[in-house]
Amino acid sequence: MQVPAQFRYEKASSVEHALTLLDRFGAESRVVAGGHSLIPMMKLRLAQPEALIDINDLDELATISVEQSTLCIGALVRHTDLLSSALVGEHFPIFADAERVIADPVVRNRGTVGGSLCQADPSEDLSAAFAAVRGEAVIQSADGVRTVPVREFFVGPYQTVVEPGELLVQLRVPIRSSASAYLKVERRAGDWAVAAAGAELRLADGVLAETGIGLTALGAPNFHASEAEDFLTGGPATDERFAEAGRIAARHCNPIADQRGPEAYKRHLAATLVDRVLRVARTRWNGLHPEEEAR
Amino acid sequence: MIMEVTVTVNGHAYTRTIEPRLLLTHFLRDELGLTGTHWGCDTSNCGTCVVWLDDVPVKSCTVLAVMADGRQVRTVEGLEGADGLDPVQQGFVACHGLQCGFCTPGMLMTARWLIDHNPAPSEGDIREAISGQLCRCTGYENIVRSVRWAAEHEAGVREHTVEEAGTEVQA
Ligand SMILES: Cc1cc2nc3c(=O)[nH]c(=O)nc-3n(C[C@H](O)[C@H](O)[C@H](O)COP(=O)(O)OP(=O)(O)OC[C@H]3O[C@@H](n4cnc5c(N)ncnc54)[C@H](O)[C@@H]3O)c2cc1C
Numbered sequence: 217m218q219v220p221a222q223f224r225y226e227k228a229s230s231v232e233h234a235l236t237l238l239d240r241f242g243a244e245s246r247v248v249a250g251g252h253s254l255i256p257m258m259k260l261r262l263a264q265p266e267a268l269i270d271i272n273d274l275d276e277l278a279t280i281s282v283e284q285s286t287l288c289i290g291a292l293v294r295h296t297d298l299l300s301s302a303l304v305g306e307h308f309p310i311f312a313d314a315e316r317v318i319a320d321p322v323v324r325n326r327g328t329v330g331g332s333l334c335q336a337d338p339s340e341d342l343s344a345a346f347a348a349v350r351g352e353a354v355i356q357s358a359d360g361v362r363t364v365p366v367r368e369f370f371v372g373p374y375q376t377v378v379e380p381g382e383l384l385v386q387l388r389v390p391i392r393s394s395a396s397a398y399l400k401v402e403r404r405a406g407d408w409a410v411a412a413a414g415a416e417l418r419l420a421d422g423v424l425a426e427t428g429i430g431l432t433a434l435g436a437p438n439f440h441a442s443e444a445e446d447f448l449t450g451g452p453a454t455d456e457r458f459a460e461a462g463r464i465a466a467r468h469c470n471p472i473a474d475q476r477g478p479e480a481y482k483r484h485l486a487a488t489l490v491d492r493v494l495r496v497a498r499t500r501w502n503g504l505h506p507e508e509e510a511r
Numbered sequence: 512m513i514m515e516v517t518v519t520v521n522g523h524a525y526t527r528t529i530e531p532r533l534l535l536t537h538f539l540r541d542e543l544g545l546t547g548t549h550w551g552c553d554t555s556n557c558g559t560c561v562v563w564l565d566d567v568p569v570k571s572c573t574v575l576a577v578m579a580d581g582r583q584v585r586t587v588e589g590l591e592g593a594d595g596l597d598p599v600q601q602g603f604v605a606c607h608g609l610q611c612g613f614c615t616p617g618m619l620m621t622a623r624w625l626i627d628h629n630p631a632p633s634e635g636d637i638r639e640a641i642s643g644q645l646c647r648c649t650g651y652e653n654i655v656r657s658v659r660w661a662a663e664h665e666a667g668v669r670e671h672t673v674e675e676a677g678t679e680v681q682a
């Protein structure tokens with residue numbers, strides 16, 4: 217039987233209360249949201265916090281809304297709610313694509329968006345999705361609120377810019393295009409990615425005005441493929457250029473060989489997934505903008 | 512640290528003094544003696560520990576019992592009603608939905624939730640709903656049949672009730 221070590225448990229009743237508790241218990245305390253990454257780590261004693269601050273009662277962090285053309289997702293929104301939200305589906309199909317293949321429906325009932333990002337697992341799907349669409353993380357502490365681009369949120373595996381005493385409260389994504397997609401290769405239903413890619417694009421006058429490409433499980437710095445994005449932006453959205461963007465992304469990521477496959481296979485997946493996910497995003501763009509169809 | 516918690520399980524409020532590190536599965540099994548909820552992989556993969564927490568199926572091996580303080584839990588023991596076994600339980604009997612029965616409590620809880628939210632689930636819907644749950648015996652075919660049996664049975668009962676109500680109005 218796997219049992220966590222002893223800890224003190226506190227249930228926060230509001231964001232302010234959570235911040236007070238985090239201050240009081242200091243660096244040895246941890247926030248618990250869905251607990252579906254932290255509790256397994258505590259069972260294995262890979263994490264041994266002295267105090268747990270439970271934020272599950274903070275309904276104010278469990279909402280999804282659009283404010284001034286920005287999608288606002290509370291940190292406590294469960295995977296299942298992100299998946300079923302019509303608002304999210306309309307503006308960011310990438311999240312619905314990703315959520316459909318994250319874990320299984322019962323795990324999705326409990327795991328949260330904020331917990332996924334804070335866990336910073338190198339194979340986390342939402343990290344790549346938020347990196348692709350250039351989301352922002354809103355972080356609160358007793359000293360105030362700061363906003364960090366998701367592309368600068370990760371410090372390394374399992375490490376983020378969230379400091380002791382801070383709480384991730386919201387993810388924000390400006391609505392730029394609504395043409396986005398996510399594709400993942402997994403060994404079996406509900407497993408972590410062997411490799412996955414997300415993309416968002418916006419066209420203007422036949423050229424790519426903006427391109428976002430997210431990668432997970434591939435060792436891409438901060439979960440995105442900046443070289444491939446730079447190559448694409450400013451040119452047309454053709455099959456040839458998408459294939460080349462895939463090859464560039466494959467060259468610049470750093471996958472490691474593990475039980476999910478050798479390095480060469482993962483690089484092959486990077487190239488193929490980037491190419492394909494860009495095509496899906498382009499099909500969605502064309503569906504939304506039939507008058508100015510890209511090829 | 513020990514804490515007093517009150518968890519309402521299948522409609523009964525239970526107050527216990529527990530360590531915060533106690534998992535909900537073990538609270539149900541060891542503190543309350545409700546051993547219908549099984550405990551298998553301990554790693555949120557097999558789904559035999561699924562119970563409802565505030566009307567949502569969760570894997571109770573990955574939920575702390577203190578997180579359920581003040582909340583509602585429904586376990587497999589809470590399925591049977593005054594007029595006998597729940598239709599999903601009847602479906603598993605009728606269609607041989609179990610062999611060793613180890614996965615069954617979790618399967619039943621997920622199936623009940625599915626039919627409550629999707630009264631006419633397709634085979635794909637059922638397979639997706641139970642995709643986080645492992646069965647080593649049945650090959651899933653009979654589980655899927657059992658869930659369909661329950662859904663069809665309930666739909667039949669419901670149509671029947673509507674017909675009866677209609678006759679009454681006419682008379
Ligand atoms: C069987 C299984 C399969 C899975 N498969 C996948 C998969 O395919 N793809 C995938 O991407 N994920 C997968 N996951 C992970 C799942 O998405 C988790 O739910 C998620 O990683 C963590 O969310 P949580 O709310 O449970 O976080 P928790 O476990 O509660 O917390 C995780 C970490 O984040 C911190 N934290 C949480 N919320 C906040 C906050 N608001 N502010 C500051 N810090 C915070 C905690 O202190 C902790 O360090 C899987 C999990 C399981 C159990």
Ligand code: FES
Binds near residue numbers: 571572
């Ligand atoms: S014991 Fe909980 S999922 Fe296996």
Ligand code: FES
Binds near residue numbers: 611612645646648
């Ligand atoms: S009946 Fe034996 S594991 Fe499912």
